[in-house]
Amino acid sequence: MAMAAPGQLNVNESPSWGSRSVDCFEKLEQIGEGTYGQVYMAREIKTGEIVALKKIRMDNEREGFPITAIREIKILKKLHHENVINLKEIVTSPDGNKYKGGIYMVFEYMDHDLTGLADRPGMRFTVPQIKLLTGLHYCHVNQVLHRDIKGVLLLMPSKDTCSNLLIDNEGNLKLADFGLARSFSNEHNANLTNRVITLWYRPPELLLGTTRYGPAVDMWSVGCIFAELLHGKPIFPGKDEPEQLNKIFELCGAPDEVNWPGVSKTPWYNQFKPTRPMKRRLREVFRHFDRHALELLEKMLTLDPAQKGQDKLWICTCCLCRFFLVGNMSRSNLQANTATLAGICIFHNSLKHSIWLPSADSSHIILYAL
């Protein structure tokens, strides 16, 4: 960059330090749209490389450069992982051109999202593929746990947007969607249940009427989805809530005070409690699954939500859960090939030194490492 001596006139009123113009890219088509703005597939003119451009919603009048965008970019800048979507650069559009005043994030382009692939008829995930998904996320999360103090990464359940697991044609999986997910506040949790977690993926504690619950609910859903991907069809396709619970009990065994202390105090326990004893048949039914997959599944489909929350690994699993969850939950209202961005929080390895902050527009929360 040319140095301008102090006092020297610089026609460029606000120097966009180090950022190129969006004119370096040719927009090909819009591939996604949401409250956050638009996502385009674009080609870098010089190199011909295909990228995804995400426009940052600017509301200059309200807050200047949006705080959510600051956080999102700040975090993405820190994430360098083969399974996290790569933020290549930030480009701006200079005043006077047709995309006036816009700021864009440039991402690598991914061909598919998980929803799109999973929806494809005849598409079935093989165990190695699944292992790739889980394994990579596990490493990922573990790495995050042990890496450095300002460690990384957790996805929040996004609202009914697109999958944020993106997959390219070589089968590489990347996590995207780091900007606009749902708030995790208590009120939202309540909504989340009914509106987002569809019946098939709803955990037993919710079906039994619990109103206070935590991230364990995600874990359940992911367990369902995980099993579904391996199994090729939904594992608990209940028509209504009683049937849903029944299907769960048939596979996971009936809850009692031994395997789920406190279950009898849930609001609807008496109404729904199984009339005959049922054994846990998970290992039997899914005996053809890979051993590791089955182990993970056993953990995820534990009836008692409290037992899912014992150690850090669990927290990791929850991260993992969210990845899957968001990717799949939204399949009903989703189209493929959308490179949206959702919410994340920084995962600090000592949680006691962290604070949770909702973002300015409550669209997501961020866990700050202090």
Add this chain to the structure above:
Amino acid sequence: MDSKTEFPIPSDKERQAINNYLQIEREFMATKGFYKAERNLLHRKHAVATIAKLSQGQVVDAYVAYLAMNYFDRYASSTNPFAVGLGSSVTDTVCFVATCCFMLSAKMRSNQFDLQQFLFEKDLNYQPTRLAAMELSILSGLNWRMLPITPFYFLDHYYPTFSEIGGFKRRSINEI
């Protein structure tokens, strides 16, 4: 014995954290020699004045102003920080940059930042688009590293040392 209860022996994790902080602290400081150059000191004075004025009457924590200065110093160490626009002086630009640093730091420390109210209360007359552009410029100038390691991170670690040197108590240090 008293001092031991006041300053518990750090765990391995804490010690490791401090080491990491020490290693990366440099990345969050102005470049070497920055505080020696006459011109930088002058700019800095303007910036301090601007930020001090902005923090007045603001119900924000003191760290906002500190953070803003950290951003300013780091940004000012970068290439060509104060490119001057038409019809303004370097001093104006410095103040403008300092204002944007303050805005960014306020945003990093809280969830609500109302630009209109801010501009109104501080009687500032900047174009929102211009502010946003400068904010972006600062953000990228700092490589988006907005949570710097500052001396405050080391306080816990050094409390015992302080107390050995001068019998300082934790409370008096916090008051500083």
